[in-house]
Structure formats: structure tokens, C-alpha cells
Amino acid sequence: MTSEALSNLSHEDRRFPPPEDLAASANVKADAYDAATADFEGFWAEQADRLDWGQKWDRVLNWDDPPFAKWFEGGTINASVNCVDRHVQAGNGDKVAIHWVGEPEDDSRDITYAQLQDEVNKAANALTSLGVTKGDRVAIYLPMIPECVFTMLACARLGAPHTVVFGGFSADALASRVEDCGAKVVVTSDGGYRRGAPSALKPAVDDAVAKLADGEHAVEHVLVVRRTGQDVAWNDDVDVWWHDVVDDQSTEHEPEMHDAEHPLYVMYTSGTTGKPKGILHTTGGYLVGTSYTHWAVFDLKPDTDVYWCTADVGWVTGHSYMVYGPLANGATQVMYEGTPDSPHKGRWWEIIEKYGVTIFYTAPTAIRTFMKWGREIPDKFDLSSVRVLGSVGEPINPEAYVWYRDTIGAGKTPVVDTWWQTETGQILISPLPGVTEAKPGSAMTPLPGIDADVVNDEGESVPDGSGGYLILRKPWPAMLRTIWGDDERYKDTYWSRWPNVYFAGDGAKKDEDGDIWVLGRVDDVMNVSGHRLSTTEIESALVSHPKVAEAAVVGASDEMTGQAPCAFVILRETAVEEADEPGEGADLVQELRNHVAKEIGAIAKPRQILIVPELPKTRSGKIMRRLLRDVAENREIGDVTTLADSSVMNLIQSGMSGSSDE
Template identity: 65%
Template sequence: MPDNIDNLLTETRRFAPSDEFAAGAVATDALYREASDDRLAFWAARSRELLTWQKPFTEVLDWSNPPFAKWFADGRLNVAYNCLDRHVEEGNGDRVAIHWEGEPGDSRTITYAELTADVKRAANALLSLGVKPGDRVVIYLPLVPEAVVSMLAVARIGAVHSVVFGGFSAESIRARVDDAGAKVVITADGGWRKGAVSALKPAVDEALETATHGETTVEKVIVVKRGGNDVAWDDSRDVWWDDLMEGADDEHVAEAFEAEHPLFILYTSGTTGKPKGILHTSGGYLTGAAYSHRNVFDLHPETDVYWSTADIGWITGHTYVVYGPLANGATQVIYEGTPDSPEPGRWWDVIEKYGVTLFYAAPTAIRGFMKAGRQIPAARDLSSLRLLGSVGEPINPEAWIWYRDVIGGGATPVVDTWWQTETGSIMISALPGVTTLKPGSAQVPLPGIAIDVVDDRGEPVGNGEGGLLVITEPWPSMLRGIWGDPDRYRETYWEKFADKGYYFAGDGARKDEDGDIWLLGRVDDVMNVSGHRLSTAEIESALVSHPIVAEAAVVGAADETTGQAVVAFVILRTSQADSMTPEEAVAALRNHVGHEIGAIAKPKTVLIVAELPKTRSGKIMRRLLRDVAEGREIGDTTTLADTSVMQVIHAQVG
């Protein structure tokens, strides 16, 4: 079918759950059967099982005004109470909630009782500043305990938080403060990153000075002491976190709010250049977060030590650092810095120190470790690990195998998860005690989630075919809209398949012969080569499967003969970089792709580079590589983690 995406790469390795893992697994086949029998009753049961409702709900889903869903709408709950107080009341106050590790080596261990008291104090502090239910609070902090406390305190009093990643610019802060109409900003004097203290408050000061029309809705800026930097101070506006907390009461009764009460706005990139404020509400979001965290990660809260390496500035940090783990009473690790500070083995040191059992990281980080070599993790004791997770973009089969073998000791299950800021929680993933794992495949929708792969007309493709990934039924943790812009919400996510009521994720996918799902990357990254629609993800996987390659990014460049030509940017493994000349490496890689996929997918050009352009969340910005491949002026680089990378690539390519 011409509007499908061709899939040509074959992966045949399979890994069934061990008998021991399956016997103790939290999630079993029964979840699939229950969800299949009555999907709405399934979600109602999960929400009642996992959350404490101050006023129980009687209505599960109101879909009378699509695409605006209401879940559990007549129920009332408090999100922070569900993450904190109830665990203390159940006798688990002495359980560790957070093992926090600072990049310089300082650390703190915080119990549920201590975290609850801190959040109550912070809630009272915010109330003393006049923050009311529905007010917006922007949080611009490094990954320190105060960041988690801030989010939960805002949620506790019914205000709405919008977290901005601590590496974003003043311009990014300004756009978010303006769009949300924020009343308070919480920031720090600095944060540790790559061995140095990065400034944070100066960016907030600049953002507020340049706010729309020279005015700002921000009344107070709360400043956490972390980096020790000298900062400019406005006595009428600025206040130290420590001073606020010292004067605040640690008693606060959590008020119950409606299930559809707004919980947070999280901004994500938009094609128009204006960020989209993704709105999530309370009851449905927390249901999805707790359910997916418990079942995908096989969480046993009494014994597991869980670690998601995500920053709270991203949705993974919201759902799988703050709300999911704490709702489930988990003990978790939070690390402030980068994986290579002060040395490339820092993550593995942290796993060894705290006995981490469940570990969740991005494929870009995993491929970075592959580049550095297996001798680094081999020097640490990683035997505590019993489950590994992947998030952020499709993981190449070879990176999956390396992750399992080198980090997981050759036996640990790897769950590859697909979801988005907009979905709120994991939508597609193996269940580690049930699913026979396929390296590189996200595999199956979670029980209760309805997913399909369709052609441009919305018709399901057959097994063995590729197309567009859609969600065909509403789900509890779905976004409730784009802040202040319902028309953009409809147009962006629902317009393409409006006649069928499908949510279109923007991703390409294929079904294999078993009907399992393989993500093919953003539809924008699909290339049309001589009439074949090829996925960048598959060609990248083929390249990474060659022993000399650590990481690869593929783009399509305009070509007079074939319409588009495949251009590959490749980073070689450190240990293999001198094993052949650049010319030999290019020839070997072109031939390897031809062997793995077929001649049609052979890159016309292979460029050996030292780094790839990545956002601060680790995603490769292929748009910039396309500019290089087509000889254009390089576009906006402000969201890159390291803006100098493009200058280096441009110089290398010449």
C-alpha cells in the first residue's frame, strides 16, 4: 500500500521471562483478560485499588464532548495526600522515599515522614504568599529534593505547577511564565552540572524583565540555596526558600479536589515555534501513573530501590520520578548531575551504592555508554539490578542487547516503553513477567490501552506492515487540552482522524508477524527513497548493529534521482575508531546496511562525526542534520544541550 511505511529490518532474538521472575511478578495475564472483558470497569478497579479517594467516584468516563475527556469526574482526592500522608498513616513513615545524590558527592536520605513534613511546610509557605487553588507556579530548579517538595506542595494546595528544565534559557522561561500567567517562580542560586555550578536565578531575573509588555504576573520568586552563587536581589519580590520554610508550620490538612482539577502544565515543542502547554488533571493522571509504574516496573515497594534518571523538567520526571513512584510508596534514587560527571562510571557507582534494583534510562545514554566501553560498568557491582527500562525514542536492537548483557548481567528483562508528554503515562510496553521480549520492540499496549497502526485513511494495516500509530479509545492519563488553546488541541492531535475519533501520536510504527508494535520514529523522519517509505529508526538500528558504531542518526536529503537520499551521521566506538581508515569505515557501513536491510536503504553518504546534536532530554535533532545534509544554513539551535556541536559537525562535513 503506497501510504504505508516499509519495514525491511528483521530481528529474531527472543527472551522469555524466567520462571523465577514470572512466579513473583506483580502483573499477570489476568490484567489483559480483565481489561478485555470491560475496559471502563478495569480502569475503575485500578483507580480504587491504587488511590485513596476522599469522595469516591461513581462515573468512570464522560466522553460526551470529544476530544475533551473527563475521568472519575464526580470523585474528589488530593494528589499529594496519595503520594505522602497515606503511607505515613499506614505505618510506613520510616520507609525511605528518596535517596538523593548530588553531583559533587553530597547526599541526603529522606523518609516518607520527613518528606511529608517538608511538603506540608512548603504548602503553608505558598499559602502565606497568597497562592490559591488554580494559581500557576513555575518551577525552575536543578534535580534537588526541594524540586520534588515544590511540585507536591503546589499540588497539595490545588495550585498548578509548570516545571521548566533547569537548562532552558531566559527566553524559554519568559514564554512559559507569560503563557501560564504564573504567580510565583521557584528557582535556585545555581545547580551542579558537569562539574560546575550553572546559574539559574539570573535567567529568571532576565525572563521577568522582558515579560510581555514589560509587565509580569509573577509576584514572588522563591530561591533555593544550592550552588552558592551570588545573586541579584529584589527585596520586594525575592525570598529565600530556607527563610520561608523556617517560619512555616509542618501541619497542613490536605483538601480534596475534583478529579478533573488541573494538576500541571508541561510545555513541549510546537511546530509553530510557540511551545504547547500540555494540561494534565488529577485523578486520571495519577491513576495512569501509579498503574503503569507498578506493573511495567514490577514494583515491590517493600524491597525494591527504583531509579529513573530523568530530570523533573520532562514528563518522565513528572510521572516516573515524582507521582508514580511516590503514589506507590516506592524507595527511589534521585541524582542531580550528568552520567559522566566526574567520570563516565558515575551512574554505575550510584547503582552500586544504593543497591538499585529497577533502572530506567534513555537509549541515547545507553549508546553513550556503549561508546565508552563495557570495561567501565564491568568495574562496578551491578548485581542488584533485576529490571531495566528504556524511554525517549526507539532503542536499537544492538543497544537493547548491550543493555541487557552488560548492565543486566545477561539475564535482566528490558522493558522498552513508548509514551509521550501528551499521554501522561506509558502506553506500550512489555509486562516483564508475562511478555516474551523482542530487542528493539515496544511490543504491546498495556492492559486497558487501545492502540492500532493504520494507513492514511485510518484503516488498520496488517501484520508485517507499517503505518501511523494511533490511540483509538480515551485513557485516564490523557492530556485534557493545550493550556488556553482548545482549537490547537483539536487540530494538533485529533484532526487527522476526526471521523474515527482517533488520537494521532505523530509516530510511525509497524506490526510484526505476531502483531507486536515496533516504533519507527516521528512520521516527519520518514524518507521517501525511490518510492519506498523508509524509517530512519530502522536504518539507524542497522548501523548501530555494526561493531565499530556507537551511535548513528539518519536523515533524508533531497536527491534529483531518488527523491530523497539516505545520509547517515555516525559516531564510532572509542575502542574501534582506529581499526580502519575513515574510507574503509564508510564502505563497510554502507555494505552492512545493504546486507541487513537491502540495497534500497544503503546510505548515499556516511559522515563520521564526534558528536550528534541532542536536546537536553537526549533526543537527536535530525532537523539540524537535515540542514547540513542539504547544504542549508543551520536552523535554530537554542534547545540543544551543547550548541557548539553543530559548528563542529559543519566544520567536519566542510
């Protein structure tokens, strides 16, 4: 086994074929793969025909100056028209677009497509009255309330690129993003609800606006939604209330068709340090890629399905699979403001039961949390409406996948484990629910029209049964076009390793069948005695133990082996009491170490295992392994500002002295 390729040690024998009835009526069948391979551009032209265009394109793909792509060159389109107006014109104005559910119980709104059109048009007219014109940037710093969707679509209607900043980010993080893209207007609210209590938002905007007041990127207006009724500081020179500026606007707005390559939004990637990295997505290709993959991967039947993506709109999943993809497809969907455990741990399942949700898309970190709480909570609710389950955000552990399928999907619902990124805009690798014989933990194969591969250091395709780097050989419609204001950084970050090949830093393996298993960031690979081991595989081995709900593994420096695996483990609630009994903690640690050795091999056996109450996560649910490496190597803890709860690190550090070290 060479040190160049990722070691491919774990093995999965379980297979789940598609349900026969779903396969028979699936939107996309097996022949789509061959069709896309035979005529790549023709395939994407066919998907583009699912949308309404002002002027049809002259050329499907211009790849004359890689890595700068132009899709549907010469075409004109308006994303807002495709997400709203065309459904009303087709006679579906009375159809519910969004079942909005607030965190406080009994706080909900059903918004039809006709009502959505009125609200988007009023917001577009209001932004125009505040001086926003085509090409101006608008920053959005809102909780998960309908006004967030109204504002995004109003910006798209005007051709004013939006940047949505997650409502949990600090004033400094907000200011750096507003400054980088030069936003003229910030749309915010007094606050939102978080775990049963109002949480302020406007003070962070006030601080950010003050930081930028004397520079070239001073904010001209702050448009404020009244959500919680909290008292807020007010600056009459800048601040305006939504209800004063938007509510009395006309519900008529004549949309302009924009060039297919007109910027739609800038999304700043999480976890960046120094200068923010603004990912630029444009309009035509992005809408084609997101609407097609939403329809194909989830087998969407817009007349009968109720779809729910739990992602916050501050992340790309919320853009692609809560706003633009579903609404372009005329879907009825759920939008929820709060957390899964407020006011009780069954809130999500209660919502699925109430609205008859048929397609449910969430993150592995949420699934593992539910595993920790126990299946008796979802078992109290009728989840029989669910027919497709999705996973997004990071590789899903096989045991979490099986728990999700069995507990939420009644042991028969297909799970689509999707791989894509902020930069890719759309899902690229995923099972198709009516085609794929799925394997727990595998993203399986690239979707039709996507040319993905796993390669070695020389950029050569690795054989089945080995690992390497996950790359894309051809452009795809929803791909990022550049980093905002920095073409060189775009080329260096994503396209410099191999000529005209996209690489964004993920490792992967091909199994014996050639199916793809994503192994997480290449940064999260350990070199143990010359073997390059994926932290993801060791984490999955730990989670497969019946007492473990979640695990994070890092490689720490080791004099003997170069690096050694160190694990941080959250137990299922049923196992916590046992670990607290005298002598039991050490026994359980040894049991877990031996379990990993049995599942993967002795080479992967963790040097240390620390049982912890929580893991350090960003607000989007990603585990911050960098901080865990600091703990494992006894270094001073690095920057914790992007953590959802910075106190977690204090708990972990205080427990480190009691960990196993053999």
C-alpha cells in the same frame, strides 16, 4: 510495496522470555489483558481503587464530548496526600522515600516519607504566605534537588497547577512559558552543579521576570533555594530566600480534596516553535494511570525494591515516573542531580552499587553513550541487584537493547522498552516483565486497558508485516485534557486526522506476530524511490555494526530517488583510532554502507556517511534531525537554541566535505 505504508524491511529473530521467578510472582499476569478488554471501565475503576479518594466517582469515563474526556467524574482526590500522607498514616513514615545524591561526591540526603511530609507541608504553607491559592499557577525552574519534589507536591496539595521548566532552558524560553500559563510565583535556586562546576540559574529567572514586569503576567515572587552559594542579584520587591520563607513554617497543613479533573500541571513540549504548547494534565486520571503503569510495567515491590529513573524532572518522565507514579506507590527511589560522567564515567553504576538499585529506567541515548565508552566501565561495579531495566524517550536500537541487557542486566534481566509521550502522561505500549517474550527494539503490545493500533492513510488497521501510523482508539486515564488556553489547537493537533482517534505523529510497524515497533516521528520518514523508509530502522542497522555507538539518519533531497539516506555516525572509542589512520576512514564508510545494504536492503544504503564526534541533541537527549537535514542539503543551519551544545553543529559542518558521496 505501496508508498502509503511504511516499508517493513528489517527483521529480528532474538527472543527473551521472562525469568521464571519473576514471572511466578509478577504483579500483572497475562489474564489482565482479557480482563481489561472484557470490561474497559471496570478495569480502570479497579486501578483507581489502588488510590485514596476523598469522594468516590460517579462515573469512570465521560466521553460524551470527544475529544474532551473526564475520568472519575464526581470523584475528589489530592495527589500530595496519595504520594505522601497515606504512606505515613499506614505506618511507613520511617521508610526512605528518596535517596538524593548530589553531583559533588559525599553530598547526599536520605529523605523518609515522614520527612517528605514535613517538607511538603512547610512548602505548601510558604506558598500560601506568598499569596498562592487554589487555581494559581507556579513555575518551577530548579536543578534535580529535593526542593523540586517538595514544591511540586506542595502545589498539588494546594491545587495550584505547576509548570516545571527544565533548568537548561534560556530566559526567553522560561519567560514564554511563565507568560503562557500566567504563573504568579517562580521557584528557582542560585544554581546547580553540572559536570563538577556550579551552573547559575537565577540570572535566567531575573531576565525572564524583567521581560514580563510591565505586562499582565508580571511575576509577584521569586522563591530562591540556596544550593551552590553563588552570588546572585537581588530584588527585594520580588525575591525571597527559601530558608527565610519555608524553613520556619509549620509542618502541619490540612489538605483539601480536589475534583478529579482539577488541573495538576502544565508541561510545555520540547522542540516547539512560536507559541509554546502547554500540555494540560489533570489530577485523578493522571494519578491512576501513572501509579498503575509504574507498578505493572516495572513489577514494583515497594517493600524491597529500590527504583531509579534517571530523567530530569523538567521532562514528563520525571513527573510521571520520578515523582507522582513512584511516590503514589510508596516506592524507595534514587534521585541524582548530575551527569553520568561526573566526576567519572562510572558514576551511575557506582550509585546502583551503593544503594542496591533493583529497577533502573533510562534513555537509549544514555545507553548508546555507555556503549561508546565501553563495557569495562560498568564491569567494575556490582550491578547484581538490578532485576528490571527500562528504556524511555525514543525507540531503542536492538543492539543497544542487547548491550543494556547483557552488560547492565547480566544477560538475564528483562528490558521494558516503553512507548508513551508528554501528551499521554503514562506508558501505553510496553512489555510486561513477567509476561512478555520480548524482542530487542520492539515496544511489543499495548498495556491492559490501552487500545492502540497501526493504521494506513484511511485509518484502517494494517495487516501484520506492514507499517503505518500509531494511533489510539480509546481514551486513557492520564491523557492530556487540552492545550492550555487553546482547545482548538488541541483538537487540530491530535484529533483531526480521523474522527475521535488520537494521533500524535509517530510511525510504527507490526511484525509478523502483530507486535508493534515504533519508528519515530512520521516527519523522520524518507521517501526513497517510492519506498517510505524509517530513519530509525537504518540507524538501528548502523548501530548493529560492532564499531558504531550511535547513528542519526536523515533524508536529503536527491535528483534520482527523491530522497536519499544520509547518515551521521559516532564510533565506539575502540574504533576511533582506526578511522583516523590514513585511508581507513573511507574504507570504514564503505564498510558501513555495505552493512546497511546487507541488514535492510540496497534501497536503504546511505548516500553519505559522516563520522562525527557528537550529534546535535536537545537537553532531553533527542537528536535534532532537522539540523542534520540542513547540513545534508547544504542549507543554512536553523535555530540551535534548544541544543545542549550548539558548537556540535560547527564540528559537523566542517567535516561534511570529507564524507562519502557515491
